[in-house]
Amino acid sequence: MKWLKGGAIALVAVLVAVFIALATWEPFFAPTSTAPEYREYSAEIVRDEFGVPMIYGETDADVAYGVAIAHAEDDFFTLQDVAAMSKGRYGAIAGEDGATFDFVYHLLDARGTAERKYPELPADTRALFEAYAAGLNQYAEEHPDEVKLGNLFPVNGTDIAAGFVLRQPFFYGLGNVVGPLVAGEELRREFGPDIPGFPHDGSGNEPDAPATADEVAEAGDVAMRNLVLPWGEDADHLGSNAWAVSPERSGGPTTLISNSHQPLRGGVAWYELGVQSGEGWHFTGANFPGSPFPFLGHNEDLGWTNTVNRPDMADIYQLEVNEAGTQYRLDDKWMDLETKTVTLPVKMGPITLPVRRTIYRSVHGPVIKNDKGYFAIRYGGMDSVAQLDAYYRINKAKTLEEWQAQIARMAIPSTNFLYADKAGNIAYVYNAAIPDRPDLDIVQANWRGILDGTRSDLIWEGTVDYAEIPKLINPASGWLYNSNNEPFTAAGAGSDLDPSDFSPVLGIERKQTNRSRRAYALLSAAEGPLDRAALERIKYDTAYERAGYVADLFDAAEKLDVTGNAELAEARDLLLTWDFTADNKGAADAIALLMIRDFMSAEYNNKNPDEMPDAAEYLLEKRTHLMTHFGRIDPPMSDLLRLRQGDVDLPLDGGSDTLRASTTWEVQDDGRLSLVHGDSFIQWVEWPADGGRVRSESVQPFGAATTRPDSPHYTDQMQLFVDHALKPVRFWEEDVRKHATSTRRVTNTR
Missing domain, CATH: 3.60.20.10 (Aminohydrolase, N-terminal nucleophile (Ntn) domain)
Structure with a gap:
């Protein structure tokens, strides 16, 4: 038993040493x-x-x-x-x-x-x-x-x-x-x-x-x-x-x-x-x-x-890399692929883990390796501090x-x-x-697609005039x-x-x-x-035009089949009464505010039509949120959207993508939306006539x-x-x- 006890003590000592090392290594090696x-x-x-x-x-x-x-x-x-x-x-x-x-x-x-x-x-x-x-x-x-x-x-x-x-x-x-x-x-x-x-x-x-x-x-x-x-x-x-x-x-x-x-x-x-x-x-x-x-x-x-x-300031090039992954072809030459191993410190509770990653680079620029190969990126402003x-x-x-x-x-x-x-x-x-970019024929060089990384004539230098x-x-x-x-x-x-x-x-x-x-x-x-x-x-201004993603949302809502679904019908009917303003005055302002951002996000991120939010699914989700936290689906929007800092908690107007912009929020434990991004620094400057x-x-x-x-x-x-x-x-x-x-x-x- 003595040897077992001694082994346990040694193991604890090793674990303590490892913990101390992980808790303290980063500042010394940085x-x-x-x-x-x-x-x-x-x-x-x-x-x-x-x-x-x-x-x-x-x-x-x-x-x-x-x-x-x-x-x-x-x-x-x-x-x-x-x-x-x-x-x-x-x-x-x-x-x-x-x-x-x-x-x-x-x-x-x-x-x-x-x-x-x-x-x-x-x-x-x-x-x-x-x-x-x-x-x-x-x-x-x-x-x-x-x-x-x-x-x-x-x-x-x-x-x-x-x-x-x-x-x-x-x-x-x-x-x-x-x-x-x-x-x-x-x-x-x-x-x-x-x-x-x-x-x-x-x-x-x-x-x-x-x-x-x-x-x-x-x-x-x-x-x-x-x-x-x-x-x-x-x-x-x-x-x-x-x-x-x-x-x-x-x-x-x-x-x-x-x-x-x-x-x-x-x-x-x-x-x-x-x-x-x-x-x-x-x-x-x-x-x-x-x-x-x-x-x-x-x-x-x-x-x-x-x-x-x-x-469009970034171009992507697919590289032809040798079997060893050490060189890439450019025209009729093989070039060495630059590689560097870096250590990323990742804090997890009281310890910081060292995570190793390999960084690649070609003459084109940074290179990303995935299961389909090696892809270089070249972008405007690269290699400059001007x-x-x-x-x-x-x-x-x-x-x-x-x-x-x-x-x-x-x-x-x-x-x-x-x-x-x-x-x-x-x-x-x-x-x-x-x-x-060289003004080459679109068939030769699809600048919005994946470019041939073996062609040096596609590697541009500098910016347009x-x-x-x-x-x-x-x-x-x-x-x-x-x-x-x-x-x-x-x-x-x-x-x-x-x-x-x-x-x-x-x-x-x-x-x-x-x-x-x-x-x-x-x-x-x-x-x-x-x-x-x-x-x-x-x-x-807090209004929306019925165009783009706003039109997509309302077109989808109008086409919903709500037969046999009273909750969906209630939410849909309320949404369709909205006056297209986020001014805190309408009964539908709160549910519209919750719906708009998801459709805006889909359009801003160039999502395909089949990736747009499902109107029925989202309406039920937003209805549940409002009922859970407010006990009703038509609370004043100002009760929902808040500006919070410390002990100060104030009502807001405006919405995602209105000129009075309350763009992004954090959903807090009480169900309120605390603004984290939108109208920030505003400055009004006048030079008298x-x-x-x-x-x-x-x-x-x-x-x-x-x-x-x-x-x-x-x-x-x-x-x-x-x-x-x-x-x-x-x-x-x-x-x-x-x-x-x-x-x-x-x-x-x-």
């Missing part, structure tokens, strides 16, 4: 960064009555250093997540979902791209990023109790650049290519009309393609499936609205309305701030965690906002010409830009670093808008671009959203000036300190947001200081 070279920084952080910071500094770098500290004071929690993503370590914080980002981080070679390209940026741009990194490092050093992952800091400019490389391609839908290839799902890509050989049903089934989408992705690696799905359907709900109106059409000021739809929390949630330096940088707007500058907003002279666009410099430059542009010169670099991979300035100019640019992409400057209508729709409905009849003027090889999307249908109709019908009151009615100084207002759903429950600015904008109200933006220094509630000087020390 790649570390060298802190930026020391330099002195000094910034002043002045916060207004809503806690929004204006950061002052002698140099732009001083300001960037202050931006990092101010943001960390409000949301260091999320900044750490972004820092972990930029090092391929997010799985050590967020488990499987975090490992998703880490896998793609390695697949896209985010670190390698940053290391190669970041040193090539202009010195003043690099100085901005090094200063920002220094600010994050200082905050982490001064608040060690808030750091949630060992050896995460220090960070440097290369780390910040790697985060940009990782995130940007997914705004234009790269996840819709990567995900299906890895997970074994149907490849969903939108197809435009009038392209020989391409259907416009969004089915993804292309005639005469070398391989079908099903053949490409069939029987993918089940273990990797979970590493890709988080970039699935929810990513397609990222949207936005934007409007620009000339002084002639407004009857007063040049107006720019920014209405971005982003997640209300997390790594791509907006953070409001202002900056001003002695080097001429003076801007107010919002950024994402991990950026030293705003991505949208305005300076004294001009401003812009963005909406997501979805051009957007870091372009965003910085447009922050400091003073004229339309200066601003457009930076956009024309095609450095920012994708996003629609809506622009306005004090001179009365308005502009819309369908910005996209669209691949400069700026002159080739859609843009409108000062249209006769006097207004411009975008709501994630095609660029050919932007300015009204007589001012819109003609799609036939643009090559189909560009892969420009040809879609409308309900928001675009409503905005276009309301703007086009306006007979008087598009003044403040008229634009507010449009911005907060008399040449006076720019003025603006804004609002966020919660407040400036989104992850600080003890802060008075954790929830202080919620009522404004619910009431369709805005707060003043403190842009001019005398106004900032007059309304300051705190002023703090920050400096760095060794």
Whole structure:
């Protein structure tokens, strides 16, 4: 028995040692960064009555250093997540979902791209990023109790650049290519009309393609499936609205309305701030965690906002690989297939598992291996960090010409830009670093299908010229808008671009959203000036057009056979009384809200007609939900849809894909829908017609300190947001200081 007891003790000791190793290994084996070279920084952080910071500094770098500290004071929690993503370590914080980002981080070679390209940026741009990194490092050093992952800091400019490389391609839908290839799902890509050989049903089934989408992705690696799905359907709900109106059409000021739809929390949630330096940088707007500058907003002279666009910016190549899987053929040569084994940390409770994955790469780009072979991906913006410099430059542009010169670099991979300035100019640019594909015969190269990876003539270099992409400057209508729709409905009849003027090889999307249908109709019908009151009615419109997926839903409901099914008949009859508005007034608003999102999701994700939701099944499901939690199927919609943060719980209006957007929600234990994505940062900017100084207002759903429950600015904008109200933006220094509630000087020390 002694030997048995001794063996048990030894086994326990081994298990304890294994547990300790799994609980502690990751920080010690994780790649570390060298802190930026020391330099002195000094910034002043002045916060207004809503806690929004204006950061002052002698140099732009001083300001960037202050931006990092101010943001960390409000949301260091999320900044750490972004820092972990930029090092391929997010799985050590967020488990499987975090490992998703880490896998793609390695697949896209985010670190390698940053290391190669970041040193090539202009010195003043690099100085901005090094200063920002220094600010994050200082905050982490001064608040060690808030750091949630060992050896995460220090960070440097290369780390910040790697985060940009990782995130940007997914705004234009790269996840819709990567995900299906890895997970074994149907490849969903939108197809435009009038392209020989391409259907416009969004089915993804292309005639005469070398391989079908099903053949490409069939029987993918089940273990990797979970590493890709988080970039699935929810990513397609990222949207936005934007409007620009000339002084002639407004009857007063040049107006720019920014209405971005982003997640209300997390790594791509907006953070409001202002900056001003002695080097001429003076801007107010919002950024994402991990950026030293705003991505949208305005300076004294001009401003812009963005909406997501979805051009076809990714091409897929099937490789011919030798039996050993070590080489692929390109023309008449065999090339070595690059391989690298990476370790993904996956936190599971108190331990972190090391998960090994092999990453492949060819001259085309990243390579994904599945049961049907090896498939390379080449995409717009690949192997570039030039957007870091372009965003910085447009922050400091003073004229339309200066601003457009930076956009024309095609450095920012994708996003629609809506622009306005004090001179009365308005502009819309369908910005996209669209691949400069060879204009080959459609039979030779089906750019929307699976390309022959053995042909070097199909490997494009660079982007199309700026002159080739859609843009409108000062249209006769006097207004411009975008709501994630095609660029050919932007300015009204007589001012819109003609799609036939643009090559189909560009892969420009040809879609409308309900928001675009409503905005276009309301703007086009306006007979008087598009003044403040008229634009507010449009911005907060809660109506649906009976078109697209809304028509599909109601057509299906009207055709339902409800004979013998009283519950289905009751739900169907209620739905058919709906007045097509999500304004909290109708008895059918709640059940319509629940139904709409599923049909919208199916259309946005290019699902086949036979994959659309079953109207009867969904009606019964939604009826059950309402009866379970409300005891009735016609509760006020405002009882169902809520804006929640901490102890504050407020009613909301609007719906999925209305101009007043309450797009995505989380179903909570009490059956209420807590908004997680939709209207987020809203900014209303006006340049007076008399040449006076720019003025603006804004609002966020919660407040400036989104992850600080003890802060008075954790929830202080919620009522404004619910009431369709805005707060003043403190842009001019005398106004900032007059309304300051705190002023703090920050400096760095060794």
